[in-house]
Amino acid sequence: EQINKGNYEHYMQKEIHEQPESLKTTMRGRLIRGGSCKAKTVLLGGLKDHFKTIRRSRRIVFIGCGTSYNAALAARPILEELSGVPVTMEIASDLLDRQGPIYREDTAVFVSQSGETADTLQALEYALENGALCVGITNTVGSAIARHTHCGVHINAGVEIGVASTKAYTSQIVVMAMLALAIGGDTISSQTRREAIIDGLFDLPNKVREVLNLDQEMKDLAKLLIAEQSLLVFGRGYNYATALEGALKVKEVALMHSEGMLAGEMKHGPLALVDENLPIIVIATRDSCFSKQQSVIQQLHARKGRVIVMCSKGDAVSVCPGGLGRVIEVPHVEDCLQPVINVVPLQLLAYHLTVLRGYNVDQPRNLAKSVTTQ
Numbered sequence: 001e002q003i004n005k006g007n008y009e010h011y012m013q014k015e016i017h018e019q020p021e022s023l024k025t026t027m028r029g030r031l032i033r034g035g036s037c038k039a040k041t042v043l044l045g046g047l048k049d050h051f052k053t054i055r056r057s058r059r060i061v062f063i064g065c066g067t068s069y070n071a072a073l074a075a076r077p078i079l080e081e082l083s084g085v086p087v088t089m090e091i092a093s094d095l096l097d098r099q100g101p102i103y104r105e106d107t108a109v110f111v112s113q114s115g116e117t118a119d120t121l122q123a124l125e126y127a128l129e130n131g132a133l134c135v136g137i138t139n140t141v142g143s144a145i146a147r148h149t150h151c152g153v154h155i156n157a158g159v160e161i162g163v164a165s166t167k168a169y170t171s172q173i174v175v176m177a178m179l180a181l182a183i184g185g186d187t188i189s190s191q192t193r194r195e196a197i198i199d200g201l202f203d204l205p206n207k208v209r210e211v212l213n214l215d216q217e218m219k220d221l222a223k224l225l226i227a228e229q230s231l232l233v234f235g236r237g238y239n240y241a242t243a244l245e246g247a248l249k250v251k252e253v254a255l256m257h258s259e260g261m262l263a264g265e266m267k268h269g270p271l272a273l274v275d276e277n278l279p280i281i282v283i284a285t286r287d288s289c290f291s292k293q294q295s296v297i298q299q300l301h302a303r304k305g306r307v308i309v310m311c312s313k314g315d316a317v318s319v320c321p322g323g324l325g326r327v328i329e330v331p332h333v334e335d336c337l338q339p340v341i342n343v344v345p346l347q348l349l350a351y352h353l354t355v356l357r358g359y360n361v362d363q364p365r366n367l368a369k370s371v372t373t374q
């Protein structure tokens with residue numbers, strides 16, 4: 001069932017559209033709400049004997065490549081907020097190039113869809129040699145990373161065939177949000193926040209179903225962008241990762257130059273690129289960074305930039321006063337889960353751009369699903 005295309009033309013298309021289901025499978029049996037004590041809690045059986053050690057760690061270090069790295073980056077703020085442990089990020093190859101510091105007091109979390117990526121696997125060997133507690137987050141039971149880590153969580157997203165990772169990305173974020181909740185424990189001070197996130201997780205598959213309704217709108221946008229040389233995506237906070245991931249999808253399958261950028265860095269260089277031709281997607285959904293993103297949009301308009309804004313439903317007028325530019329309205333969810341929603345229109349855009357440009361959706365040139373050589 002999972003390895004045929006069903007009614008879809010391509011695996012990538014199928015995998016994008018099955019995200020409401022894959023997210024449900026990821027959360028199944030792990031989120032508890034109600035019962036006699038009405039408690040809302042998270043169960044991650046594979047880690048239950050290690051939470052004490054993780055909470056006492058000097059750092060949590062996320063390690064991965066490509067989309068898996070981006071998923072960890074999306075989850076970093078909620079890990080920092082709920083765990084109280086400093087969280088740092090490492091691209092596996094860069095950690096190895098630098099022989100960067102990994103300590104025995106660290107918890108090193110290896111994120112990999114395939115569980116077989118050579119760089120990530122080698123970084124795991126390095127972290128094991130350095131004595132860190134090694135946690136695996138993979139989609140592949142029995143994979144090398146699942147076998148060699150001390151403990152871990154499977155994301156249970158189902159088999160992913162398209163080289164461009166889509167449903168694994170959203171499931172990875174959800175697993176890491178659950179990890180943050182589980183590490184955070186039951187402190188009274190964060191109870192309201194934790195419960196809001198758990199409620200948000202329960203409702204997330206419905207919200208993803210809702211955002212998938214943007215399919216035709218993203219196809220229309222793809223038609224507009226079909227002949228462009230380049231596309232920028234600006235995000236910040238929770239959605240810096242969304243900008244990186246959206247741009248990665250566009251470049252790897254649509255073979256269009258695309259860069260995800262931290263919006264806070266715009267004035268430190270990228271602003272020079274802005275003109276009336278270069279399309280720029282600005283992610284400005286509601287969270288604590290919203291007013292800063294409004295000011296970014298204003299600055300882009302002031303320079304006659306070609307702006308496409310992704311905003312929360314009902315915010316079109318506040319992000320584009322006077323109807324300037326194009327708007328993608330997405331459902332609003334709890335801030336730390338918003339990257340799961342926001343990436344979907346960008347996955348759809350990348351998919352439609354690829355089909356319209358006539359490229360191979362599921363097997364982009366020069367790429368392999370799993371990079372098992374260094």
Ligand code: AGP
Nearest residue numbers: 066067068112113114117164165
């Ligand atoms: C994703 O669309 C890419 N094909 C690629 O970046 C991928 O995420 C990366 O190679 C890491 O793979 P992994 O998750 O299997 O370790």
